Amino acid sequence: xxxxxxxxxxxVVNFGWVWAGPVVGQTLAFLGAExxxxxxxxxxxxxxxxxxxxxxxxxPDRSLSNHACWAGNGSVSLNLKKPEARDIALKLIxxxxxxxxxxxxxxxxxxxxxxxxLKEARKDIVMFxxxxxxxxxPLKGVRTYGLSLTSTxxxxxxxxxxxxxxIPVENAFSDPFVGIFGAFAVLAALRHRDSSGEGQHVDFSxxxxxxxxxxxxYMDYTLNGRVGGPKSNEHPLAAAAPHGVxxxxxDDRWISIVVADExxxxxxxxxxxxxxxxxxxxxxxxxxxxxxxxxxxxxxAEWTSTFDDRELADRLQEYGVAAAPVLNVADLLNDPHYKxxxxxxxxxxxxxxxxxxxxxxxxxxxxxxxxxxxxxxGQHNEKVLKEILGMSEERYQQLVSDEIVY
Amino acid sequence: MSSGAxxxxxxIEFGQLVSAPFCAKLFSDFGADxxxxxxxxxxxxxxxxxxxxxxxxxxxxxLFFINNTNKRGITCxxxxxxxxxxxxxxxxxxxxxxxxxxxxxxxxxxxxxxxxAGVNTDLVVISITPFGQTGPYSGWNxxxxxxxHLSGASSRYCGRxxxxxxxxxxxxxxxxxxxxxxxxxxxxxxxxxxxxxxxQVDVSCAEAIAAAFVGGQNIGGYAQEGVFDKRTGVGMPQxxxxxxxxxxxxxxxxxxxxxxxxxxxxxxMGNPEWADLDLFQDMxxxxxxxxxxxxxxxxxxxxxxxxxxxxxxQAAGCPITAxxxxxxxxEHPHLAARDYFxxxxxxxxxxxxxxxxxxxLPACPGGPHTPAPLLGQHNSEVYGEILGLGEHEISTLNAxxxx
Numbered sequence: 140x141x142x143x144x145x146x147x148x149x150x151v152v153n154f155g156w157v158w159a160g161p162v163v164g165q166t167l168a169f170l171g172a173e174x175x176x177x178x179x180x181x182x183x184x185x186x187x188x189x190x191x192x193x194x195x196x197x198x199p200d201r202s203l204s205n206h207a208c209w210a211g212n213g214s215v216s217l218n219l220k221k222p223e224a225r226d227i228a229l230k231l232i233x234x235x236x237x238x239x240x241x242x243x244x245x246x247x248x249x250x251x252x253x254x255x256x257l258k259e260a261r262k263d264i265v266m267f268x269x270x271x272x273x274x275x276x277p278l279k280g281v282r283t284y285g286l287s288l289t290s291t292x293x294x295x296x297x298x299x300x301x302x303x304x305x306i307p308v309e310n311a312f313s314d315p316f317v318g319i320f321g322a323f324a325v326l327a328a329l330r331h332r333d334s335s336g337e338g339q340h341v342d343f344s345x346x347x348x349x350x351x352x353x354x355x356x357y358m359d360y361t362l363n364g365r366v367g368g369p370k371s372n373e374h375p376l377a378a379a380a381p382h383g384v385x386x387x388x389x390d391d392r393w394i395s396i397v398v399a400d401e402x403x404x405x406x407x408x409x410x411x412x413x414x415x416x417x418x419x420x421x422x423x424x425x426x427x428x429x430x431x432x433x434x435x436x437x438x439x440a441e442w443t444s445t446f447d448d449r450e451l452a453d454r455l456q457e458y459g460v461a462a463a464p465v466l467n468v469a470d471l472l473n474d475p476h477y478k479x480x481x482x483x484x485x486x487x488x489x490x491x492x493x494x495x496x497x498x499x500x501x502x503x504x505x506x507x508x509x510x511x512x513x514x515x516x517g518q519h520n521e522k523v524l525k526e527i528l529g530m531s532e533e534r535y536q537q538l539v540s541d542e543i544v545y
Numbered sequence: 546m547s548s549g550a551x552x553x554x555x556x557i558e559f560g561q562l563v564s565a566p567f568c569a570k571l572f573s574d575f576g577a578d579x580x581x582x583x584x585x586x587x588x589x590x591x592x593x594x595x596x597x598x599x600x601x602x603x604x605x606x607x608l609f610f611i612n613n614t615n616k617r618g619i620t621c622x623x624x625x626x627x628x629x630x631x632x633x634x635x636x637x638x639x640x641x642x643x644x645x646x647x648x649x650x651x652x653x654x655x656x657x658x659x660x661x662a663g664v665n666t667d668l669v670v671i672s673i674t675p676f677g678q679t680g681p682y683s684g685w686n687x688x689x690x691x692x693x694h695l696s697g698a699s700s701r702y703c704g705r706x707x708x709x710x711x712x713x714x715x716x717x718x719x720x721x722x723x724x725x726x727x728x729x730x731x732x733x734x735x736x737x738x739x740x741x742x743x744x745q746v747d748v749s750c751a752e753a754i755a756a757a758f759v760g761g762q763n764i765g766g767y768a769q770e771g772v773f774d775k776r777t778g779v780g781m782p783q784x785x786x787x788x789x790x791x792x793x794x795x796x797x798x799x800x801x802x803x804x805x806x807x808x809x810x811x812x813x814m815g816n817p818e819w820a821d822l823d824l825f826q827d828m829x830x831x832x833x834x835x836x837x838x839x840x841x842x843x844x845x846x847x848x849x850x851x852x853x854x855x856x857x858x859q860a861a862g863c864p865i866t867a868x869x870x871x872x873x874x875x876e877h878p879h880l881a882a883r884d885y886f887x888x889x890x891x892x893x894x895x896x897x898x899x900x901x902x903x904x905x906l907p908a909c910p911g912g913p914h915t916p917a918p919l920l921g922q923h924n925s926e927v928y929g930e931i932l933g934l935g936e937h938e939i940s941t942l943n944a945x946x947x948x
Contacts, residue, residue: 145736162757170732171739191766203765273905278879282864286780287798290866293874295789295798297714298703305796305868306711307780307789309702315757316721323728324904326735327550327575331909334553339908347885348903351567352713352720356871358607359595361898366872367714372690375715376608378593384694384709391775393709395694397687456685463682463691465710467700468763468773471755476695479680480749482756483764495768497756501729502677504658505744 142507144171149329150235152177152228153212154252156184158285158311159269159345160241161209162318167237167325168211169499169508175523176212177228180516180545181220187516193492199516200490206513207496208315215524216517218545223538225251230528233260236332237325241269243280254340263338265328269321273344285311292350293357299369306369316352317345373432380428381407384465385440387448393465394448396439396455401425403460410458411442488512520544549576550909554734556580556641558616559623559632559656561588563689563719564673564726564750565645566612571727572641573615574902575911580639580927581616582632584623585946587920588613597894603920604893610917611899614889618918619927620948623654628947632656634932637665641734643726645673648683658745668743671730673722677749689750692718696754701763705778721758722750784828785835786810789868792846796868797854799842802828809861813854814845891916924948 149172153164156178164174178184180199186208187199194201215231217224229252232238238257240247247253247268254266271288272278281291286308289295299306324341332338350357355375356367367375372395374382379399387394398404401424408417416422416438421431428435443451448464455462466474472483472495484498489512499508524530524544538544554577558569566581566588573579581588590612591603621635622628636642642661644651651657651672658670658678675692676682682695690712693699698717699710712718726748733746767773781787786799801810807828811820819841825831831838846854851867858865869877880886887901894916902912928934928942942948 143740145732145740147736147739166728167732170729171736191770193769195770203769204762207765208761272879273883276879276883278877281866282859282862283798283866284800284864287800287864287866290789290798290868291874291877293869293871294713294715295868296796296870298711299714300705300708300711304791305789306703306705306778307798308713309776309780309782310758310762312698312702312713312717312758315761316724319728319753319757320724320903323571323724323731324906326728326731327911328906328908330735331550331906335908337908339906342905342907344883344904347880347883347901350874350880350885351900351903352715352717353871353874354567354611354900355563355595355608355715357875357900358611360871360875362595362597362607362894363599365595366870368870369714371709372694372712374690376594379688382690384690384699384711386709391700391707393694393700395691397690399688403686459686461686461688461691463685463687463695465694465700466697466755467775468697468759468767470700471697471760472764472767476676476680476682477752477755480677480752482752483760483768485768495765497760497764500749500753500756501725502679502747503729503733503744504747505740505742506733 142505144506144508146171149173149237151175151237151239152232152235154238154240154242154247156241157186158208158314159318160239161212162315163239163267163269163321163325165209165211166319166322169510174212175215175231175519176209176514177215177217178516179216179218181218193488193494203494206488206494209513210496210510212514213519214514214516215519216545218543219250221543224543227524227528228252229256229260231523232257232264234527235261235264236329237265237267239267239325244270244274258338263332263336265325265332265338266340267321267325267328267343268341269317269343269345272346274342285314288345289313289349291346293353294349297353297356297367297369301369301371301373303369313345313349317343317348320348377429380425380432381435381439383436383439385443387443387446387451389447391467392448394443394451395463395465397461399461406458407455407460410455410460414442484510486510486512489518490515517544548909549911550906552576554578554641555639556643557582557635557639559642559644559646561645562590562593563612563716564723565643566590567720568671568673568723568726568730569616569643570612570614574913576909579616580635581613581618581918582621582635583618583920585620585948591920602893610891610894610897613917614899614913615915616918617923617927618921619924620921622947623656625947627942627945629654629656631932631947633661633664636661636668638931639665639668641669641671641730643671643730647674647686648678666742667737669730669733669737670743670745671726671748672745673726673748673750675718675750677752678747689716689719692751693754695751697759698754700775701759702776704776706776710776718750718754721754722748725753779835783832785831785838786842790839790843790846792854793848793850795851795870797846797851798866798868799846800864806863809863810858813857813861817841887913889913889916892919921948
């Protein structure tokens with residue numbers, strides 16, 4: 140049983156699709172809000188068809204990654220190409236606090252669900268829009284995918300091996316980032332509503348939210364005119380050395396090590412049994428270690444390469460040095476730390492199969508998050524149409540057979 | 546300080562470097578009253594830079610400047626009994642504490658949640674650390690880099706096979722942890738009456754990324770099938786073109802997957818003969834022939850500039866973007882037209898341009914307007930107004946090295 144959650148009583152209608160929008164809904168749902176994703180079999184979200192599928196059986200209600208990324212959202216299936224479906228959506232909105240969407244600018248208007256219309260349905264509605272580059276401006280409506288959107292923030296220009304060109308991040312780090320961040324914007328708007336009675340249309344530009352991450356490099360540009368580039372895993376502001384990822388024994392095993400000050404360097408020397416190279420003058424202070432960082436990192440890599448990554452991390456930590464194994468996907472599921480924190484959980488989907496998704500990745504001492512698996516299409520149709528909107532069984536069945544609820 | 550969506554929320558920030566300061570900045574930039582408490586030596590960001598002309602100066606750190614706007618700043622040596630007592634009185638006043646010290650450090654100061662929860666039962670304590678407050682690694686020393694590489698993100702998604710996995714070149718784990726903490730923490734504040742009081746919000750930067758980024762896409766498949774993927778060095782190995790390619794003056798994110806996008810790209814490239822091959826009409830087939838197709842496309846991109854490629858391809862319906870350098874992002878007319886940048890007058894740095902609000906709330910705009918505080922700048926104001934200390938008491942505390 141869940142202990143009480145802070146957003147109980149908040150209802151959200153989520154038109155979000157793919158990844159970022161659904162994560163906004165998920166975040167609010169983990170925290171207690173009642174969230175209904177509006178979707179339809181008339182245009183099935185592409186992420187519902189991403190393999191692998193539960194028990195290896197393909198189908199839009201069986202995608203394992205979709206279920207993890209959408210968990211917490213409910214689903215009401217409305218075929219918005221039909222005017223009656225739009226009317227039902229508006230009725231639901233009239234009974235809700237928040238509307239979330241991550242289409243391009245103008246798409247909600249075209250569907251007859253722009254902010255002006257929503258406001259008619261419910262005066263103090265909080266409408267949350269998160270287009271790639273915002274609702275206004277010359278680049279408005281730029282076409283990007285989540286994994287390439289970061290290229291317009293400067294972030295991608297910083298990723299790569301030292302001295303080389305940018306290396307692509309092979310998935311959209313920005314999607315869950317803006318999804319979770321977006322929920323903060325929703326909460327801020329809700330708080331304003333509570334104190335003023337006023338709703339609003341939040342303009343959340345993913346570009347602008349993500350660009351906050353390049354703040355440190357931006358400041359180096361602003362203050363010094365310097366334009367940063369890839370530098371492997373070195374400290375973003377050259378303030379620690381060693382600061383890197385080093386090879387360990389075995390196939391693709393690595394360890395991350397950070398030495399931020401002289402005390403930590405002295406500890407590292409002891410942990411390494413004070414080899415001659417490390418005690419040499421060229422590494423005797425942070426400025427010197429930074430000046431000779433390539434050599435320092437090469438030497439460190441030679442030293443780490445014969446050790447088991449976990450044993451070495453334990454050994455360095457015993458001396459107070461910041462070191463940790465570099466985990467792969469398999470390690471995540473088996474790692475004692477994530478097991479202890481219940482980061483990943485096995486759940487039973489309402490369609491009967493079991494699947495592993497992520498649970499509450501933040502621990503709250505007074506609230507216990509009750510993570511529900513990603514919904515099947517239309518899982519909450521009856522709840523929404525009959526319980527919330529008070530429709531009769533007869534009318535409901537009519538809507539189903541007319542493929543308005545579809 | 547009294548307008549904005551979060552006006553009226555009282556926050557004590559006791560953090561350093563990136564995660565807690567940026568989390569608290571999201572509160573202060575949207576109107577909360579945030580008091581940043583620094584040890585007498587100051588937030589380590591003050592020693593980190595970037596500094597103008599690379600000349601270290603604790604009042605001129607760019608990192609400190611950008612993550613501490615709209616806050617008042619005070620000093621307090623919590624290692625002393627008197628300092629700790631002052632800190633606890635501030636927690637009585639506050640709604641929220643945001644901190645990112647290692648758990649063992651907070652225990653050493655007797656400021657861990659067990660110790661402070663009794664002082665103010667309504668207090669929401671947001672703790673942001675690389676690995677969290679519990680679990681086998683909670684006692685470890687760690688920084689942003691260690692957290693990021695424990696999340697699976699680098700092994701899975703960034704770097705060439707066989708070569709070292711990479712982080713983003715910025716404090717990705719700290720930023721991800723910070724926004725996670727701001728959302729979950731703000732919810733705890735928003736629903737404090739609903740749940741019956743304050744609580745601890747325990748954020749592990751590594752765990753947030755391991756779950757919401759890497760886990761969401763990979764963990765179900767691995768748990769069921771026992772197989773998993775690793776980084777390839779290519780943007781999207783299943784479809785093509787989908788990767789970063791060099792061009793005449795930098796790089797572009799080359800993406801043309803759906804038939805309309807591919808045909809748009811062909812047209813922009815001048816319908817080269819090689820692209821007519823039946824073999825290349827499908828994104829999966831193109832990916833299987835990546836070693837053939839990428840050199841062809843690159844031959845074309847090398848003759849054109851990134852902005853030209855972006856403009857023409859966008860017009861042709863392809864989601865291709867230039868890889869903006871920091872300078873290009875900082876000077877982009879789109880961001881300028883949206884008033885993303887804000888000039889701030891700082892007493893030591895002068896007028897400095899800053900990134901503005903991360904999102905726009907038209908009814909109650911947020912964003913930075915007041916510069917990051919100098920070390921101890923608001924000692925008299927805060928200790929006087931909030932704790933009711935007289936000038937004499939404050940100067941005694943100063944003389945005793947408490948502040």
